[in-house]
Amino acid sequence: MEKIKFIDLFCGIGGFRQAMDEACSENDLISECVFSSDIDLFCQESYEANFGHRPAGDITKISEKDIPDHDILFAGFPCQPFSIIGQMQGFNDIRGTLFFDIARILKHKRPTAFVLENVKQLVGHNKGQTLKTILKTLRDLGYHVQYAVLNALDYGLPQKRERVIIVGHREPIFFSFPSPIKPFKPLSDILEKKVDKKHYASDYIASKRKEKHTSAYKLSIWHENKAGNICSYPYSCALRAGASYNYLLVNGERRLTPREMFRLQGFPDSYKIIVNDSQARKQAGNAVPVNIVKAVILKLLPYVATTLDMTCVLRDYEVEYGTR
Numbered sequence: 001m002e003k004i005k006f007i008d009l010f011c012g013i014g015g016f017r018q019a020m021d022e023a024c025s026e027n028d029l030i031s032e033c034v035f036s037s038d039i040d041l042f043c044q045e046s047y048e049a050n051f052g053h054r055p056a057g058d059i060t061k062i063s064e065k066d067i068p069d070h071d072i073l074f075a076g077f078p079c080q081p082f083s084i085i086g087q088m089q090g091f092n093d094i095r096g097t098l099f100f101d102i103a104r105i106l107k108h109k110r111p112t113a114f115v116l117e118n119v120k121q122l123v124g125h126n127k128g129q130t131l132k133t134i135l136k137t138l139r140d141l142g143y144h145v146q147y148a149v150l151n152a153l154d155y156g157l158p159q160k161r162e163r164v165i166i167v168g169h170r171e172p173i174f175f176s177f178p179s180p181i182k183p184f185k186p187l188s189d190i191l192e193k194k195v196d197k198k199h200y201a202s203d204y205i206a207s208k209r210k211e212k213h214t215s216a217y218k219l220s221i222w223h224e225n226k227a228g229n230i231c232s233y234p235y236s237c238a239l240r241a242g243a244s245y246n247y248l249l250v251n252g253e254r255r256l257t258p259r260e261m262f263r264l265q266g267f268p269d270s271y272k273i274i275v276n277d278s279q280a281r282k283q284a285g286n287a288v289p290v291n292i293v294k295a296v297i298l299k300l301l302p303y304v305a306t307t308l309d310m311t312c313v314l315r316d317y318e319v320e321y322g323t324r
Contacts, residue, residue, distance in 0.1 A: 002308055004029055004301075007067060007111075008036040009075035009102060011055050013046045015288035016074035016115070018267060022290070023297040029305060034068040042279045049274045059101045064108040071304055073114040075102050076288045099134060106141050106168075112307045113300055116166040117288045120149055123164060134166070143168035146175065150296075152266075152289040154180035158187050158235035159264045161289055165296055173303050178295035187219050187234055190263045191250060198277075200254040201246050209252040222252040236264055241285030258284070266290030 004024060008017050017033055024031040036055040038044060048054040056062060077098050106114060122131055131147070138145045145168045152161040155178070167175060200206075209222060215232040223237040224230045224247065236248060239261055248256060256264070258273050258280035265287045273280050 002030075003032040004072065004304060004308060005032050005034045005068070005070040006072040006074060007070045007105075008033055008055070009059060009073065009105075010077050010098070011036045011038045011047060011074075012040070012043050012076060012287055013267075013283045014051055015265065015267075015290050016076065016117075016293055017047075017051060018271070019288075019290045019294035019297055020072075020074070023294050023301060027298075027301055027305075029301065034070055037062065042275050043283060046272075046274055046283060049272050060098070064105045067105055067109055069109060071112045071308060072300070073102070073106060073109075073111045074116075074293075075114070076117040077102055099137075103137050103141065106138070106143070110142075110170070112304050113167070113169040114143070115293060115296055115300070116168075117293065118164045118166075120162040120164055123149060131164075138166070138168050143170060144172055144175075146177070148177045150177065150292050152292055153184055153235060154182065155289070155291040155295050156181050156184050157264060157266055157289055157291050158184045158190055159238065159289070160233075160235060161238040163289065163292060165292065167296060167300065169300070169303060171303075171307070175299060175303070178299050181291075181295065184235060187221065187236075190260055191219070192257055192260060195254060195257055199257055201249055205246055206249075206253050209249065213252065215252070220251060221256075222249045223247070224249075239264060239285045241282045243285070261285075262287075266292075266294070 006020055008014070011017065017036070020031050020033075033051070036047065036053070037057070037059045038047065038055045039058050044055050044057075102116065125131065135145055135147065145166065147164055147166040149162050150165050152159045152163075165177070167177075169175060209224070209230060213222065213230040213232065215222065217232060217234045220232040220234055221236045222230055222232045232252070236256075240247065246255065250256065258277055259269070261281065261284035262271060262273060263269070265284055266289050267287075275283065
């Protein structure tokens with residue numbers, strides 16, 4: 001069976017790869033990651049421990065000519081300010097940004113499709129000009145492009161985490177973003193039964209929270225914002241890598257364990273957590289929700305697999321009749 005080859009840029013701990021592997025397995029397809037990259041050394045270690053190879057480092061220092069051929073490009077790229085944003089000059093606007101590295105690889109390698117992920121704030125960044133320039137750049141490269149803001153809560157995960165997903169494909173197809181999958185998994189399926197005492201907040205913090213708030217739910221995750229306001233839901237607010245230590249508390253009493261945070265992002269329990277609690281919190285907070293991108297990939301796979309089959313037929317024809 002022909003393998004569907006993909007690359008995993010800004011791969012982090014492998015949320016895209018986990019989603020791709022699961023989606024292909026469910027459809028009796030074989031996926032192969034032919035290249036991955038992330039600058040974070042701890043992420044490289046986690047990725048290697050779980051997927052068997054270590055990602056390359058800084059993508060800005062890797063030539064597009066050295067990237068293997070692939071069918072799909074995945075990238076959860078950082079959103080940093082664009083230098084000349086607003087002039088709508090394509091590559092001239094995006095030079096000096098990490099999105100430029102995605103664009104130059106797409107331009108040179110011409111994969112069948114791509115899926116990109118970013119924070120919800122990208123939609124309104126610089127009054128919408130940043131996203132507008134990104135979409136124009138991708139379309140100028142010859143891709144049909146769509147985007148949507150999807151919420152992990154709508155795809156089976158008990159976490160309110162909204163992300164911009166950008167999908168592109170070379171040929172015009174009837175692609176639509178996946179419909180919501182409900183209900184989401186209950187917290188009782190996510191939370192561990194026995195938790196080390198180190199995860200509990202101090203008596204002072206717990207009592208202070210409970211003086212301010214009473215939850216309507218038997219099992220909930222309490223969220224305190226920067227203004228000190230507290231709310232609670234039968235799901236988690238978005239995990240954040242740089243949030244305060246007691247940003248989220250289960251029933252107002254304890255912090256989430258690393259395993260619980262990885263579950264909230266859709267990683268299976270078979271995923272190995274090899275870093276300390278602080279790094280695990282950072283990795284989970286930066287990860288892409290597996291369930292969201294898996295749902296998107298499942299909608300794309302029929303098109304990619306069909307294109308791959310057609311390419312194989314053409315190649316076999318050329319070999320048989322001596323045109324190659």
